[in-house]
Amino acid sequence: xxxxxxxxxxxxxxxxxxxxxxxxxxxxxxxxxxxxxxxxxxxxxxxxxxxxxxxxxxxxxxxxxxxxxxxxxxxxxxxxxxxxxxxxxxxxxxxxxxxxxxxxxxxxxxxxxxxxxxxxxxxxxxxxxxxxxxxxxxxxxxxxxxxxxxxxxxxxxxxxxxxxxxxxxxxxxxxxxxxxxxxxxxxxxxxxxxxxxxxxxxxxxxxxxxxxxxxxxxxxxxxxxxxxxxxxxxxxxxxxxxxxxxxxxxxxxxxxxxxxxxxxxxxxxxxxxxxxxxxxxxxxxxxxxxxxxxxxxxxxxxxxxxxxxxxxxxxxxxxxxxxxxxxxxxxxxxxxxxxxxxxxxxxxxxxxxxx
Amino acid sequence: xxxxxxxxxxxxxxxxxxxxxxxxxxxxxxxxxxxxxxxxxxxxxxxxxxxxxxxxxxxxxxxxxxxxxxxxxxxxxxxxxxxxxxxxxxxxxxxxxxxxxxxxxxxxxxxxxxxxxxxxxxxxxxxxxxxxxxxxxxxxxxxxxxxxxxxxxxxxxxxxxxxxxxxxxxxxxxxxxxxxxxxxxxxxxxxxxxxxxxxxxxxxxxxxxxxxxxxxxxxxxxxxxxxxxxxxxxxxxxxxxxxxxxxxxxxxxxxxxxxxxxxxxxxxxxxxxxxxxxxxxxxxxxx
Numbered sequence: 024x025x026x027x028x029x030x031x032x033x034x035x036x037x038x039x040x041x042x043x044x045x046x047x048x049x050x051x052x053x054x055x056x057x058x059x060x061x062x063x064x065x066x067x068x069x070x071x072x073x074x075x076x077x078x079x080x081x082x083x084x085x086x087x088x089x090x091x092x093x094x095x096x097x098x099x100x101x102x103x104x105x106x107x108x109x110x111x112x113x114x115x116x117x118x119x120x121x122x123x124x125x126x127x128x129x130x131x132x133x134x135x136x137x138x139x140x141x142x143x144x145x146x147x148x149x150x151x152x153x154x155x156x157x158x159x160x161x162x163x164x165x166x167x168x169x170x171x172x173x174x175x176x177x178x179x180x181x182x183x184x185x186x187x188x189x190x191x192x193x194x195x196x197x198x199x200x201x202x203x204x205x206x207x208x209x210x211x212x213x214x215x216x217x218x219x220x221x222x223x224x225x226x227x228x229x230x231x232x233x234x235x236x237x238x239x240x241x242x243x244x245x246x247x248x249x250x251x252x253x254x255x256x257x258x259x260x261x262x263x264x265x266x267x268x269x270x271x272x273x274x275x276x277x278x279x280x281x282x283x284x285x286x287x288x289x290x291x292x293x294x295x296x297x298x299x300x301x302x303x304x305x306x307x308x309x310x311x312x313x314x315x316x317x318x319x320x321x322x323x324x325x326x327x328x329x330x331x332x333x334x335x336x337x338x339x340x341x342x343x344x345x346x347x348x349x350x351x352x353x354x355x356x357x358x359x360x361x362x363x364x365x366x367x368x369x370x371x372x373x374x375x376x377x378x
Numbered sequence: 379x380x381x382x383x384x385x386x387x388x389x390x391x392x393x394x395x396x397x398x399x400x401x402x403x404x405x406x407x408x409x410x411x412x413x414x415x416x417x418x419x420x421x422x423x424x425x426x427x428x429x430x431x432x433x434x435x436x437x438x439x440x441x442x443x444x445x446x447x448x449x450x451x452x453x454x455x456x457x458x459x460x461x462x463x464x465x466x467x468x469x470x471x472x473x474x475x476x477x478x479x480x481x482x483x484x485x486x487x488x489x490x491x492x493x494x495x496x497x498x499x500x501x502x503x504x505x506x507x508x509x510x511x512x513x514x515x516x517x518x519x520x521x522x523x524x525x526x527x528x529x530x531x532x533x534x535x536x537x538x539x540x541x542x543x544x545x546x547x548x549x550x551x552x553x554x555x556x557x558x559x560x561x562x563x564x565x566x567x568x569x570x571x572x573x574x575x576x577x578x579x580x581x582x583x584x585x586x587x588x589x590x591x592x593x594x595x596x597x598x599x600x601x602x603x604x605x606x607x608x609x610x611x612x613x614x615x616x617x618x619x620x621x622x623x624x625x626x627x628x629x630x631x632x633x634x635x636x637x638x639x640x641x642x643x644x645x646x647x648x649x650x651x652x653x654x655x656x657x658x659x660x661x662x663x664x665x
Contacts, residue, residue, distance in 0.1 A: 070503065074564065076564075095563070096566075103560070105557040111562075123565030123567075331407070
């Protein structure tokens with residue numbers, strides 16, 4: 024069953040700024056949708072429009088078939104978790120979680136039961152009588168989630184909930200959020216700028232760029248078949264190597280030092296891309312091109328090699344190669360590489376669409 | 379050394395000269411500020427002749443007397459005057475805090491037509507002293523039949539205190555993260571309840587500051603009680619003290635005793651508010 028529908032939803036500010044031109048999205052019940060994009064792409068604005076904290080200028084928002092455009096946040100049956108948690112500082116953890124229920128006129132015994140249940144689920148039982156300032160960052164984060172969970176809403180909205188946590192805690196909470204959401208089966212809309220977070224959490228991803236949905240799909244769809252160079256560059260770490268090239272009868276002419284054979288109807292300037300993990304080390308005879316190594320990043324399990332395509336003039340395009348295991352090539356030495364054709368990504372340079 | 383270092387802002391020895399300077403300046407300021415109060419207090423316990431012979435000397439067995447306090451407490455309506463002062467001060471401060479916080483919240487949180495104009499009018503209120511309007515205030519109070527009532531004083535003091543209160547509280551309201559109100563809205567808290575149950579508790583430290591700023595001028599004011607409420611029944615302390623100040627003879631014992639007694643309630647109110655001045659209530663809300 025479709026739970027949340029955004030139909031040509033747009034946002035224009037009174038000063039005429041088009042924050043979001045038009046977004047279409049339909050979310051299935053229980054689905055975990057992640058809105059991802061660089062800062063200022065409108066992802067938080069879109070989330071706040073769903074929450075009712077920002078007005079919707081054009082289009083329609085429906086939750087369970089009901090039009091929500093003009094409803095107050097309280098009447099939309101959503102629960103939001105904020106980046107800075109926004110816990111009521113003068114209330115105990117228990118009251119923070121119970122406050123929303125009290126305001127809905129729920130019976131005291133029922134509130135106590137619900138809060139205790141959720142507190143047990145999140146491991147907050149010991150902390151119920153503490154004030155937020157006596158809690159660590161991770162605990163506050165949990166309370167903020169607990170406050171959303173006790174309400175048992177139709178939709179969870181998360182606005183970068185993990186970005187104030189340290190790296191280790193972030194990974195731990197990421198797993199917890201995913202497990203909890205699966206267990207509760209609540210439809211979730213989650214905003215982040217971190218593509219790793221996005222890939223690991225999402226059932227489907229929405230990549231936003233300048234207020235437009237560049238691509239909507241499963242994490243693997245987006246990784247394997249990015250629709251635009253923007254998505255290609257945004258998803259995956261390190262970023263895909265994207266180079267301007269020309270499609271001619273001989274094939275793809277990336278530069279003087281690199282022409283790749285391909286027969287394709289399309290002609291003219293394109294963007295050619297290949298992921299760093301898909302470049303393979305080869306020997307001089309079989310290689311597609313040579314890379315002049317400039318920097319090596321050893322991460323133990325893998326090695327990232329930054330370099331330029333080797334040309335006589337030395338102004339070749341920059342490339343990154345990702346090799347598994349430790350490697351220690353010399354800086355300024357040359358590495359022979361192949362770029363297997365099944366891993367190429369081609370985009371029209373004009374329309375920015377995948378070919 | 380241990381005792382010494384307890385009063386230093388940081389433990390590094392390098393900081394010592396700086397710290398000594400700071401403390402010396404603060405100490406000098408404290409002495410200057412406290413000096414007149416101490417003179418008033420010690421002289422209130424001395425005989426009239428001793429006051430003039432040795433104004434800075436402490437009372438000894440020959441000069442010690444409580445005649446001033448006797449005069450004030452037994453032969454004047456000091457209780458009534460104090461009560462009037464207390465009622466006026468507490469009502470005015472209370473209403474300034476409530477109305478000031480509400481106005482500050484409305485002006486910073488809600489966008490509406492005339493928002494800027496009202497903010498501007500409050501700013502004008504800070505800049506223009508209310509005493510310039512004394513004549514029209516008096517005629518207004520006459521028309522409203524409020525002359526010689528405490529209500530007149532309370533109303534004027536609210537007008538006097540409100541602009542600065544709104545200004546200080548607005549600055550404070552701005553520091554409250556907007557996510558807190560948004561979270562409350564998602565929790566279906568009504569706008570009134572957001573103000574009273576979420577915002578007001580967070581404004582406590584700021585309100586204590588405003589309370590102290592507002593309270594002192596009201597308690598000490600002589601101008602408006604003299605003009606608006608000079609009747610025997612509505613006199614405040616500062617006005618009541620004036621009956622001991624004569625054109626030819628001033629009963630210094632009584633004046634100083636009355637002033638000494640007048641310090642006590644302000645001191646108590648200040649102690650109450652200053653507890654709330656401790657900041658850090660918002661820590662834990664975000665981050």
